[in-house]
Amino acid sequence: MCNNTSHRHLGKTISSNRTPPHTHTLHTQPRRTRHIYHKGHKPMHALIEQLQQDEPLTFTQGVQHFSDRCPMLLDLQHTEQDPIWHAEGNVAIHTSMVIDATETLLEESSIKRTDEQRLALRLAALFHDIAKPVTTRTEEKDGRMCVLAPKHAKRGRSYLAYRLASLLQPTTYLEVLQLVAHHHAPIQLPIRNKQAPAYHKIARKVDTRSLYMLSMADMLGRTCDDQQTQIDYVHFFQLECENYGYWEPYNPQKDWSGLLEQLTAYPIITQERILMESIWEYERGLYFHPEEAIARSYDKQKECAEVYIMCGPSGSGKSTWIEANHKGKKIISLDRLRELHTGKRADQKHNAHVLHDARESFKQCLRDKQAVIWDATNLRFDFRNVLFDIARQYGAHVTLVVACPRLKTLHKRNKKRTHPIKRSALDRQINSFQWPDLDEAHRMIFIDEKGECLDDTRTRFFPHQAKAPTK
Structure with missing residues (x-):
């Protein structure tokens, strides 16, 4: 040993x-x-x-x-x-x-x-x-x-x-x-002999020096x-980060300035959608250099719908954010649809019909290029990914709004809600939650329990376009 x-x-x-x-x-x-x-x-x-x-x-x-x-x-x-x-x-x-x-x-x-x-x-x-x-x-x-x-x-x-x-x-x-x-x-990338796109992906998500x-x-x-072999892998991670230019804090202008210059005449949601999809294609290995994204972007330069997918347990601040930001947007609420179908917001017996109606309404908004908010807990990746895939099929821009409440606050607020849920149901929501990865949407907004912005990924790519965090 x-x-x-x-x-x-x-x-x-x-x-x-x-x-x-x-x-x-x-x-x-x-x-x-x-x-x-x-x-x-x-x-x-x-x-x-x-x-x-x-x-x-x-x-x-x-x-x-x-x-x-x-x-x-x-x-x-x-x-x-x-x-x-x-x-x-x-x-x-x-x-x-x-x-x-x-x-x-x-x-x-x-x-x-x-x-x-x-x-x-x-x-x-x-x-x-x-x-x-x-x-x-x-x-x-x-x-x-x-x-x-x-x-x-x-x-x-x-x-x-x-x-x-x-x-x-x-x-x-x-x-x-x-x-x-x-x-x-830092161990997995060297072991798997990953190249520049993989290091770009990790640098985009977390500070590589702290990692x-x-x-x-x-x-x-x-x-x-x-142990020494594992330490050598971590050292190699540093060398590769330095070699590919990802040892310093991530700067999208370094790799994507050419594409960003080409997109300045378009609305911000079009710019952001094209940029993020170009980044994902590069990280999947569909091309070898970010400059190739310019040629691939032309078929994406068209008007698109805006989609907002809420993410957070009951009482986490989603409704507060929607109330402040819903103007001009259609709201698709699974709770309201359950109430229409069964008379009770918490009744899950007809979820298949509720989801069918919700998705059809969602697709109609996408066809009409209408901004839409999908109001549900969306705690698991597979639930969110279904919506994201549908939206991308219609060329929509997707924002994931992630509520970051305090655990103690969730139970307190639930008792005061007009439609509270059982404590056991809230605990199941909390325990089933899967924190979203930064690749799950073109833009991610993190909010507190008051619906106020903690962080907005748009600020990293378009610092003059995004609303500044309130804290």
Whole structure:
């Protein structure tokens, strides 16, 4: 095993055996003992302020201050890992080592991070494996029984979405979610021998330097025979990012200035639709250089309908946003259609008829080039993707409006709604939520529970066209 080794990182030596003092206590606790972490005296917001001032984070602090919001932190100590890939022990031990490695990187690395970036990186280290308790399973692979946790990174992002909402600045909040979701990319891209389009795609979604540091900490915070090989992959990720020009913050003007200049005479929704579809085609490997997008864009330069797809559980602020932004748009509400069919908004018995009528009305709006809002929870990718595919068949521009409410607020607001749902139904909505990927629409608007804008992806490509976030 690779105990007691050290690794050269950007001119600094970083030890990989930074096992925290409390590791052995965690490892030997009985499974149902959940009180080993005593509540600290410092409120959670005070800890956030402390971290923003560049105070180091420890795993014990993280559990003490975040376990009320994120109770799965308490289950990390009971979640086993594969002994070949994680000989250090359970997920709590690994997470503690990753946090220590992150602190060392922040202290010693030549990569400079702002206070908010350092905060995001620390929290991403704490939460990077948060969903392993609900995804870990044992199955046979390569002739042996392995402990696996498939899709735990993106499952973790969805779990955190409503639990970290309002706690952080919007950019920091979204950065933590993206770092958690993509922390395997610096290993996967080199292993799969990916080329420039794949690095463009990851750079568009998350800061590659912070992602590199998180992945490096993830490799340093473990005990395994091939640790140095994994570290070499992360180093190679950095080299490829530098080689393709994606080590610096993503700048669409660098690759897409030619196409953007060609589109200036068109309405913003046409510009945005063509740009994003050109980006997706490039990232799928349909052409080798962004400049080729100019020739491919001519058949897309036509008038298009505007589609707004709402995403969020009941009581999350969707209706508030619609009320402020519905002018000139047809609203297709599944709740209202259920009420017309059954007399009750919550009656799911005739969902097939409701969906049929809703989709036919949706398609008619697309044919008529009429702006339309699809008002439903749309919590899962497959539900959203059906609508997106239909809209793209008609050449429409699609905006996904994603509500980011606080978990506690959802239950409070549900009790006060005109049409409340059962608490169990709301819990099912929350647990089934899949955080949207940035490729699910031409534009994404993130809103808080008051319907106010937290972030708008349009600002990244058309900074003078988008409405500024309200926070």
